[in-house]
Amino acid sequence: xxxxxxxxxxxxxxxxxxxxxxxxxxxxxxxxxxxxxxxxxxxxxxxxxxxxxxxxxxxxxxxxxxxxxxxxxxxxxxxxxxxxxxxxxxxxxxxxxxxxxxxxxxxxxxxxxxxxxxxxxxxxxxxxxxxxxxxxxxxxxxxxxxxxxxxxxxxxxxxxxxxxxxxxxxxxxxxxxxxxxxxxxxxxxxxxxxxxxxxxxxxxxxxxxxxxxxxxxxxxxxxxxxxxxxxxxxxxxxxxxxxxxxxxxxxxxxxxxxxxxxxxxxxxxxxxxxxxxxxxxxxxxxxxxxxxxxxxxxxxxxxxxxxxxxxxxxxxxxxxxxxxxxxxxxxxxxxxxxxxxxxxxxxxxxxxxxxxxxxxxxxxxxxxxxxxxxxxxxxxxxxxxxxxxxxxxxxxxxxxxxxxxxxxxxxxxxxxxxxxxxxxxxxxxxxxxxxxxxxxxxxxxxxxxxxxxxxxxxxxxxxxxxxxxxxxxxxxxxxxxxxxxxxxxxxxxxxxxxxxxxxxx
Amino acid sequence: xxxxxxxxxxxxxxxxxxxxxxxxxxxxxxxxxxxxxxxxxxxxxxxxxxxxxxxxxxxxxxxxxxxxxxxxxxxxxxxxxxxxxxxxxxxxxxxxxxxxxxxxxxxxxxxxxxxxxxxxxxxxxxxxxxxxxxxxxxxxxxxxxxxxxxxxxxxxxxxxxxxxxxxxxxxxxxxxxxxxxxxxxxxxxxxxxxxxxxxxxxxxxxxxxxxxxxxxxxxxxxxxxxxxxxxxxxxxxxxxxxxxxxxxxxxxxxxxxxxxxxxxxxxxxxxxxxxxxxxxxxxxxxxxxxxxxxxxxxxxxxxxxxxxxxxxxxxxxxxxxxxxxxxxxxxxxxxxxxxxxxxxxxxxxxxxxxxxxxx
Numbered sequence: 101x102x103x104x105x106x107x108x109x110x111x112x113x114x115x116x117x118x119x120x121x122x123x124x125x126x127x128x129x130x131x132x133x134x135x136x137x138x139x140x141x142x143x144x145x146x147x148x149x150x151x152x153x154x155x156x157x158x159x160x161x162x163x164x165x166x167x168x169x170x171x172x173x174x175x176x177x178x179x180x181x182x183x184x185x186x187x188x189x190x191x192x193x194x195x196x197x198x199x200x201x202x203x204x205x206x207x208x209x210x211x212x213x214x215x216x217x218x219x220x221x222x223x224x225x226x227x228x229x230x231x232x233x234x235x236x237x238x239x240x241x242x243x244x245x246x247x248x249x250x251x252x253x254x255x256x257x258x259x260x261x262x263x264x265x266x267x268x269x270x271x272x273x274x275x276x277x278x279x280x281x282x283x284x285x286x287x288x289x290x291x292x293x294x295x296x297x298x299x300x301x302x303x304x305x306x307x308x309x310x311x312x313x314x315x316x317x318x319x320x321x322x323x324x325x326x327x328x329x330x331x332x333x334x335x336x337x338x339x340x341x342x343x344x345x346x347x348x349x350x351x352x353x354x355x356x357x358x359x360x361x362x363x364x365x366x367x368x369x370x371x372x373x374x375x376x377x378x379x380x381x382x383x384x385x386x387x388x389x390x391x392x393x394x395x396x397x398x399x400x401x402x403x404x405x406x407x408x409x410x411x412x413x414x415x416x417x418x419x420x421x422x423x424x425x426x427x428x429x430x431x432x433x434x435x436x437x438x439x440x441x442x443x444x445x446x447x448x449x450x451x452x453x454x455x456x457x458x459x460x461x462x463x464x465x466x467x468x469x470x471x472x473x474x475x476x477x478x479x480x481x482x483x484x485x486x487x488x489x490x491x492x493x494x495x496x497x498x499x500x501x502x503x504x505x506x507x508x509x510x511x512x513x514x515x516x517x518x519x520x521x522x523x524x525x526x527x528x529x530x531x532x533x534x535x536x537x538x539x540x541x542x543x544x545x546x547x548x549x550x551x552x553x554x555x556x557x558x559x560x561x562x563x564x565x566x567x568x569x570x571x572x573x574x575x576x577x578x579x580x581x582x583x584x585x586x587x588x589x590x591x592x593x594x595x596x597x598x599x600x601x602x603x604x605x
Numbered sequence: 606x607x608x609x610x611x612x613x614x615x616x617x618x619x620x621x622x623x624x625x626x627x628x629x630x631x632x633x634x635x636x637x638x639x640x641x642x643x644x645x646x647x648x649x650x651x652x653x654x655x656x657x658x659x660x661x662x663x664x665x666x667x668x669x670x671x672x673x674x675x676x677x678x679x680x681x682x683x684x685x686x687x688x689x690x691x692x693x694x695x696x697x698x699x700x701x702x703x704x705x706x707x708x709x710x711x712x713x714x715x716x717x718x719x720x721x722x723x724x725x726x727x728x729x730x731x732x733x734x735x736x737x738x739x740x741x742x743x744x745x746x747x748x749x750x751x752x753x754x755x756x757x758x759x760x761x762x763x764x765x766x767x768x769x770x771x772x773x774x775x776x777x778x779x780x781x782x783x784x785x786x787x788x789x790x791x792x793x794x795x796x797x798x799x800x801x802x803x804x805x806x807x808x809x810x811x812x813x814x815x816x817x818x819x820x821x822x823x824x825x826x827x828x829x830x831x832x833x834x835x836x837x838x839x840x841x842x843x844x845x846x847x848x849x850x851x852x853x854x855x856x857x858x859x860x861x862x863x864x865x866x867x868x869x870x871x872x873x874x875x876x877x878x879x880x881x882x883x884x885x886x887x888x889x890x891x892x893x894x895x896x897x898x899x900x901x902x903x904x905x906x907x908x909x910x911x912x913x914x915x916x917x918x919x920x921x922x923x924x925x926x927x928x929x930x931x932x933x934x935x936x937x938x939x940x941x942x943x944x945x946x947x948x949x950x951x952x953x954x955x956x957x958x959x960x961x962x963x964x
Binding site: 497499500502503505506507508509510513514517518521522525597 | 653655678679680681682684685686688690691692693694695696697705706709710754755758
């Protein structure tokens with residue numbers, strides 16, 4: 101009775117927490133206190149806190165232009181924007197095409213007219229695709245000569261660029277397929293709209309493919325892994341409005357610049373402060389993040405991918421763990437080998453292992469990244485389960501095993517009928533928390549070009565420049581997925597543990 | 606039925622069996638007795654292949670079971686075994702403990718095995734506990750379930766490995782009575798025990814093991830009342846004395862604890878005495894004497910005179926009365942003992958000699 105009451109209270113408590121979590125983005129929507137000072141030129145910005153994307157080339161520019169400023173590093177453009185609107189920084193540096201998009205999406209910011217530098221954009225080709233690079237440069241040259249390139253630039257690179265379509269292309273693929281990869285968070289160069297790849301560079305590639313008889317296949321990967329995946333020849337072409345830098349040119353081959361853009365400074369737009377109502381702004385965020393351009397579809401397909409990868413990895417991993425446990429009992433040597441493998445694997449971050457698997461082990465194979473992820477996580481989970489089984493079996497007193505031997509049980513019948521149900525009972529709770537850990541861990545598959553739930557929210561954030569709303573929403577989906585999957589996984593385990601030759605009085 | 610021929614067993618640092626020969630006939634109840642470390646349990650476990658002899662042959666119904674490739678599964682189905690720690694299957698109910706082996710091993714159907722299980726449980730008086738889980742039973746009941754589990758497999762012989770050693774003294778009787786009942790039904794049994802009274806009552810023959818062999822065998826009367834050989838005589842008469850000779854350099858506290866426990870079991874001494882001996886031993890020998898003299902050679906003996914324990918402790922070296930110090934250990938010892946006396950002979954053997962009783 102007491103326990104039921106307690107259980108009920110716990111459930112209530114959990115619901116309240118969940119609602120609070122849901123309300124979190126609303127707090128972000130509320131207006132924070134504004135710094136009313138208006139910055140109108142570059143000199144005024146000198147000495148204020150400047151934001152910079154970590155790993156970008158802009159920190160050098162900032163140091164040169166704003167020597168008195170302190171640089172604060174952020175992980176992505178949407179975070180920079182959030183930092184600016186919440187007064188953590190007073191300005192940051194961005195290329196103009198992207199700056200235009202941000203201003204369009206978020207009325208609270210604007211950029212200064214004065215350019216502080218210039219940047220070249222380029223598409224990367226792998227070492228094995230140098231012939232295609234030459235063809236592409238020829239294609240660009242032709243477009244430039246005919247003035248078509250300028251038309252395209254005018255079409256895409258303006259505040260309305262993200263609502264344009266690349267048009268229909270007829271690809272026959274007679275000369276093969278271009279394996280392309282992008283992080284579609286760089287509108288207007290590369291982005292996803294209505295579940296299709298769009299953007300200036302996307303259109304360039306489609307035009308090129310049509311003219312040179314290629315087919316196109318596009319994958320998504322997180323920006324951190326974008327250049328690596330091409331440098332490792334996993335893909336032929338990477339595009340994402342990538343800035344051409346000397347450093348990057350060492351590992352990949354850039355085409356002649358597709359566009360040369362200005363670099364500008366973003367600041368808060370205090371001039372126009374039309375403050376929207378609370379409910380209004382939530383509605384707005386919801387529409388922008390989920391409804392517009394069918395973005396909820398992106399989230400749903402991402403969630404489906406997460407479910408497929410995690411669920412199959414748990415099923416295969418569990419079977420694999422059981423299999424290697426059985427193999428480990430064959431003799432001393434198999435046990436030693438498996439134990440050391442387990443020790444090594446347990447000390448490797450999953451993301452490192454997955455990238456090794458994808459970019460090194462399966463480098464030449466054309467197996468889909470989703471399958472590679474399932475293989476990777478099955479192996480990881482298999483060894484986790486193997487470790488659990490070992491401790492579980494060790495916790496069952498040896499006497500019972502001896503009793504089965506003395507009774508004349510065959511080894512594996514005794515194991516599965518007598519020992520295993522007890523082992524599973526001991527390890528079930530730990531097992532379920534490992535299941536949850538695995539589901540959460542699958543959020544790294546973006547590194548190997550799988551569009552899972554986390555990746556989907558990254559893509560949305562890259563377009564809407566709204567950090568909180570998609571993140572919290574994704575957090576809730578993860579919570580539901582974990583609850584659902586553990587509940588499902590628990591069923592066969594409970595059934596097996598409680599399996600009995602029923603006793604009838 | 607069972608025949609041992611020139612069995613030897615050699616471990617890295619011990620040789621329990623040098624040359625064991627013996628025969629167990631159908632209908633025999635053979636009890637194996639002897640000092641600790643003489644390989645009584647090991648010999649028992651060789652009968653169903655849980656242990657393998659280093660050399661020698663064992664025959665079961667004239668088949669050599671030590672031959673390579675012999676079908677041990679089949680042998681084990683004919684030999685029941687009862688362990689000191691019961692070893693019931695904890696996830697299965699009492700009934701299922703008897704049903705699952707029948708289904709998995711004898712390949713009987715559910716209904717038949719359930720009927721047979723209930724029948725056997727009735728025999729050991731536990732049919733009313735059939736639906737309980739093992740952890741809901743007392744130690745004595747657990748051991749009776751274990752006996753029923755062995756019986757339900759229709760074994761030709763049942764092995765008992767110290768069946769009452771892990772039991773609370775109040776529960777020893779119910780288990781011993783069950784075994785006696787089996788003996789009266791002409792069940793062939795081999796029993797390892799420290800309980801001499803029980804051995805005498807239940808056995809048709811006794812194996813006294815010592816010196817790596819079956820040193821002497823005979824009927825309970827022959828062994829207990831008229832032992833022929835010197836070591837048997839010493840064992841039977843000294844049975845009431847616990848003698849520990851401790852060399853500080855080779856001390857093994859676990860083994861000593863086992864010997865103290867065995868002594869209390871065989872003398873049917875309860876927890877109070879066990880605690881008395883253990884704490885006196887730990888505080889006096891391990892704390893006081895060994896911390897004073899790292900290379901001491903100590904003789905520690907306990908005798909139960911029916912009323913209290915009589916201790917005699919001797920150790921070599923210069924004159925040193927360990928109870929003269931003021932320490933926690935000494936206080937613990939003093940709270941446990943009475944009539945303490947200390948003597949030292951500088952002229953003769955240079956031994957510190959202590960004598961006292963339990964309180």
